[in-house]
Amino acid sequence: MVKPSSQVLFACQSCGATFTKWSGRCGACGEWNTLVEEASAARPGGLKAKPSKRSGSGQIPFTSLNSPESPPPRIQIGVEELDRVFGGGIVPNSATLIGGDPGIGKSTLLLQVAARLARNGLKVVYVSGEEASAQIQERARRLKVADSPVELAIETDLRKILRALKTDPPDFVVFDSVQTLWSDSLDAAPGSVAQVRACAQELTHWAKTSGAALVLVGHVTKEGQIAGPRVVEHMVDTVFYFEGERGHQFRILRAVKNRFGPTNEIGIFEMGPYGLAPVQEPSALFLPAERDVHGGTAIYAAMEGTRPVLAEVQSLVSNSAYGTPRRSIVGWDTNRLAMLLAVLEARCGLSLAGRDVYLSVAGGYRISEPAGDLAAAAALISSIANQACPVRTI
Template identity: 60%
Template sequence: MAKDLSFTCSECGAAYSKWSGQCDACQSWNTISENKALASGPKGKSLGALRGKPIPLIDLDTHEPEPPRTQAGVAELDRVLGGGLVKASALLVGGDPGIGKSTLLLQAAARFARNGLKVIYISGEESTAQVQMRARRLGLEKSPVRLAAETNLRDILTTLEAEKPDLAIIDSIQTMWADHVDSAPGSVSQVRASAHELTTFAKRNGMSVVMVGHVTKDGSIAGPRVVEHMVDTVLYFEGERGHQFRILRAVKNRFGPADEIGVFEMTGKGLAEVKNPSALFLSERGAPAPGSVVFAGIEGTRPMLCEIQALVAPSPHSQPRRSVVGWDGGRLAMILAVLESRCGVPFTGLDVYLNVAGGLRISEPAADLAVAAALVSAREDAAVPSDAVIFGEISLSGALRPVVQTENRLKEAEKLGFTSAITPQQAKQVAVKGINLRQAHDLAAFVEDVFGAR
């Protein structure tokens, strides 16, 4: 019988039945490699007490307590983890090179060690002397964290078996090498096999493991997406090189809410948690200017205010530019089309630039109305009132739809000194003391009310 072969692109994870030089999905060259089967299946006792035998759900103890958690003592990190680190869990942390992943995890390791956990930090990219140098710079040289520099997975598992730590940090999973897999370190097969071995080892031995993963050009963790499915929690560490803000975002969490974020500030002595992100994102906002709008958003369970900036200028080219930073470019095109079709505000022949200040990335549709207000403000050269926050979703018909957690957004705005808010009409009346609420039922009425009759 012929041997079944499968190949996977290391950049985007696309699967193929035969090898080719270029990936059709992401257009990358020489990134397709063969998936090698593991030399043997999992050994040792099963993860389940009955070795895979099914248990009736009705027979399970309804009073089973939640898995124990250990808090790091850093409120932003504990928030993203869902209340703390869960025993025997596997976490994957991704981010751009140089964004601060190793710094964050070294600080977290020191915190967990001070709280009673036995922690081992294993680096495959740096020597122990380099890690110690960073620890001294961060003021962590006296922390009871054990360091190791190794890339051979067999030696790492042997060490973990002997040391029996509560938490192991692997920096990074792309540098690990499993000797039973016939491919180079960093390949799809090696990443998948190493992640599988570490995850199953952690589950069997009651140890938590944190794996660092590099990201591809499109921002996703390099290697097959199956690695993300193996682990319990996937965190992305985001930020712009030109800004001191760093955002730790949970995109998957089996033990807490997904889409929760923690905000940090990069300082000379490492990462410092930001307890009031709204004030920080608005701290550099100057006098009211055309194209500047404050949006009251929700990130996970936390209300957060940020500034949305727009610039509209005549285009010297036949095809006007549409440039977006921190928001979805396709949604910007939709807002421009609705403004032109439903409100008679043309953007033909105009370059449009949109930016979310502070390096924050927004994904919720509630930002539609704030973006539309910034665009019209920039086009008409008319500033939006500086004491107003704006939020709401726009439909293709031009109608405005209410969004969730309106009251929490308004309370956050009132806490930071804003006195008015412009929102869609609410089915249930919401009132917050100190906030003058202005409501509109469609986008045309909003434009006429804020910027005058057109």
């Protein structure tokens, strides 16, 4: 088969996979309506073809595993919830991606971090392509960090940004967001998979050689017209997702990839009028103020990294008014609920046919550990039996 030279490619805006044919669903990640035509995506991650810097002899330098130099010290933010998630502070010469839904608080968190580090004497640059400087200055006033010597720039042109950074390299730099950056060496539109990848690659490469710690903000996108943060996950050292539930004040910073630390640690924050405040005692957020007297709840002790978090599983089993009973869940997995119900029917002699089942984890918390099944089963049995679990039982 002869391939046309200027092949049209369709890139998934969620995972970055490319296909030669369009289809409604991405064959790689299974997301719907995320394939978008990207003519110039053929050079993934590559900017303007640079002359390759080949050494005359064609040799590469080898080194040993045992380095005589000690690595540069980590940058301590001084907020335990953050330093722990980073694996003991931010590593210089590194690239971090912070993903999350729009409005979850990424800019707020990073402005607070930037301000702290700048106050501690580091050279800190904050580049925004999303907001006007007045907006960011207004946020800084609200967060009471306007007096911090953060250097703010509103720019989206990667070439200009890199020129400025190379002239006067900072210790810590934030890009808010990676989806607004564009490089003139690609025809693709800003926000496309090709642009987002190329810009992230170039910046990551710069960070590795300059000594700076780089943080890229990436919005989780729903529409599929803008590339999501997942397309750059593989090129950065550390990937965090900032999560939270609508209508709840708490936010969780979760490490999903960390080349310098564990990935099971989380940092818990509360969004307040002065920004995000660390929460040292998270159980208080997820536990109800009053004891259950009617039955249907059970307390579960989850392990989040090195810390236990108490959460309440709430359930309600009631007679169904519909032909097909409802199964409704919050903070839980549908398939695991179906399995639990099957076990309760088959092994515990409980009849759930014709009954609606609601299961929710209080406070907007999510339980993903299989051990949580026991708490869910206890909550369901408690609801069916109309009898509260014994007080002080976990």
